[in-house]
Amino acid sequence: MAACKHLEGSPPAVPRLLQSDVEGPKVDYISALPDCVLSCILSMISMKDMMKTSILSKRWCNLWHLRRNLKFDAHNMLGNGRIMSSHDERNEFVKRVNQFLKNYKGTKIDSFMVDFELNYEPSSTIDEWIRFAIARGVGRIELLTPSYYKFPFGLSFEGKDPTLKHMHLRRCIICDPGTWFGRFWRMETKENCHPATNIDLFTFTNLRSLKIEGSTVDVNLLTTLLSNCLLLEELSLISSSINSSSLKIESSSLCHLKIEELFCSKKKIEEDLDDHHYHRHLKFISLDCPKLTYFYFDNTISGSLSMNAPILKTIEYIVSSHAEKIHDAFALFAKLPKLETLNLYINKNTFEVTPLQGIQTLENLRQFNLSIDATYEDFDIWWILPILQASPFLQKLSVTQRGSLYIETLEAGRLAQQAYLNKP
Incomplete structure (x- = not known):
């Protein structure tokens, strides 16, 4: 060595x-x-x-x-693995993290993780932790349970090149300061929806991956962030809410995208959040990602999905069992000329037996994996025949019902060609 x-x-x-x-x-x-x-x-x-x-x-x-890899969690700082913590434990955790950072003499950090239930710890404390890490050239930041901490995207350090490449934020507030009043949103409308231009995002321009989970997101800041992160390759939006009924993701570098349980959230300016908080499905999502090769989408929208992804190869798509929804999904798939692998999840307990009609040709599809949450009595295997007829170059097929493998064959190409030749 x-x-x-x-x-x-x-x-x-x-x-x-x-x-x-x-x-x-x-x-x-x-x-x-x-x-x-x-x-x-x-x-x-x-x-x-x-x-x-x-x-x-x-x-x-x-x-x-x-x-160089700093991980602050219950095991590392308190010697236990409990997820929930008492008030005294939270105070002790913060005290020990502050003491560690005060005595830390290293000049370089590779990763910085905080995984602990802080229960509305003053943001100034966590701000100092983030400043500490970024000032030492951190490459990865993970804030996993800081209890809706407002992440300081305006951080900047003169004379320092951006080193942060990977970021995972859970239960954070990601917003432009002008759209957040204490703990309440200003809802975006056509009149006031505009990019956040007054925030210095230089620190984040080197990002390669961004994962946002269980958070509250301002669409203005997200749009501005994507336009500034020209090297971003992976983006995940999971179990989060945004202050708009529509979302547009535009990126010239994005390769992997995951959208799961994304909702429109409106918080009225009232004392009690629990009584005046509600979620609703987004009405429209638009993707303009010319380098996108992988897309995961759970179809939690009430309207439509528009995509410009000319080289997309793999898509994982969750859809309800309504025939109209499934038909719309395949109309979308047919517009993806490079699509090779389709993983389709039908997630309703009752399966509509309405035959699929008018499925457009999937010119490049090689692998089709179908997972259905339905009983054997509700599902007829011949329901997939129109899909086979629309996939002349299919090579592998698998069908799973409620976790049990129903059919898997490497001879899908022969079945597809037969179905394609025999279609009316």
Whole structure:
């Protein structure tokens, strides 16, 4: 193995002698390992135990700051794995994170994760954590349970190139300051819907992947973020709400997109959020992503989906069992000339036996995986015949009912060709 470079510019350690009454002097080879090896070892233990290594010797006194992957969760900071926490535990968690960051002497961080229920901890505290990580060139940030923390997208650091490549935000508020009043939205209308132009997003221009989960999202900021992140390849919007009934995703670099349980949310300016909060389906989603190759969509919209994705190869699509919805889905698939793999999930308990009609030709489809949440009595395997007739180059077919494999064949090409030739 080639020798690795020493972190922080420290010289190689000289093996020290250990006293032994039985076998004579011994050499401490572990302490003599290069800093990069010791850093790797330290990354495998909890941060609480890692800090205890500082009492081993002078050599180990400051080694813990070589750790570049910082993970703050209940196990690492409190020694337990509980998801929910008491008020005292939350205060202790914040205290220990602050103490760790205050004493941390490292100049470079690869990843920074906070996975703990903070229950509306003042945002200024978490702001300082994010500033700390970004100032040290962090490459990945994961904020998983900060209890609707308003993420500071306006952070900027003069003279520093953007290093942040991957970000995962869960239960955060992602908005332009002008659209958020305390804990309430200003709903976007045609008159006031415009890109957020007063936020400096330079810190995030190097993003490659962005995952937003269980959060509240301002469409203005999301649009501006996408227009500034010209290297973004992966975007996931999961179990989140936006302050608009329509969504447009436009990106010249996006390759992978996942939209799951995305809703329009309206919060009235009232005292009680629980009594005045409701969700509704989006009316319209438009995608303009010329490099998109993978798309997951659960079809939680009441209107239509428009797509410009000329090289899309794989799509995972969840749809209700209504014949009209299924027909609309296949009309969309037929407009994707490079589509090779289709994973279709029909998620209703009752399956409409209405035959499919007028399915347009899927010119490039090679693999079709159908999963149906219906009983054997509700589903007739011949229902897929029009799909086979529309797929002359199909090579693999699988049908699953409620988790049980109904049919799988690698001879789908022969079946499809027969169906295609025999179609009326």
